Amino acid sequence: MIVNILHSTWCNAALLGGLIFLLMGYLIKHYPPKSINTWYGYRTFLSTRNQEMWDAGNKDAAMVSRQVGSILVLLGICCALFFDRQSDWFMYITVGAVVAGVLYITGYTEWMLSNEFDEEGQRRIPPKL
Structure with missing residues (x-):
């Protein structure tokens, strides 16, 4: 029974990764990490410079994570309906989409942080309300 589920096309990386991204985006939006030392949150070199960058990075990452998660789901x-078995191309498409999603979330959030803050971590533009 469990083997049939694991080998069906409904058990794919894009669907599982998309659900994880949706959950992550929902949790970070509704329960944002309070400080940089929190065990969860969007943690990179830029986002951990100061508290203001940490808050902005987590806000952007949560938004993009929900968008990417929706697309991945x-x-x-679509892949589960189109393919009749887990072939090589099925794996390339579903796993590749998750990798591209992770790269997009990271790239977009880092780009937003570098545009919004200067090298010292001071805000260049006023925050959006």
Whole structure:
């Protein structure tokens, strides 16, 4: 029974990764990490410079994570319907989409932080309300 589920096309990386991204984006949006020392949150070199950058980075990462998660869930459902078995191309598409999603979340958030803050961590532009 469990083997049949694991080998079906409904058990794919895009669907599972998309659900994880949706959950992560929801949790960070509704329960944002309070400080840089919190055990969860968007943690990179830029986002841990100061508290203001930490808050902005987590806000952007949560938004993008929900968007990427939605796209991955849709892709996972489409792949599950289109493919009749877990072939090589099925794996390339579903795993590749998750890797591209992670790279996009990180790249977009780092780009937003570098545009919004200067080298010393001071805000260049006023925050959006």
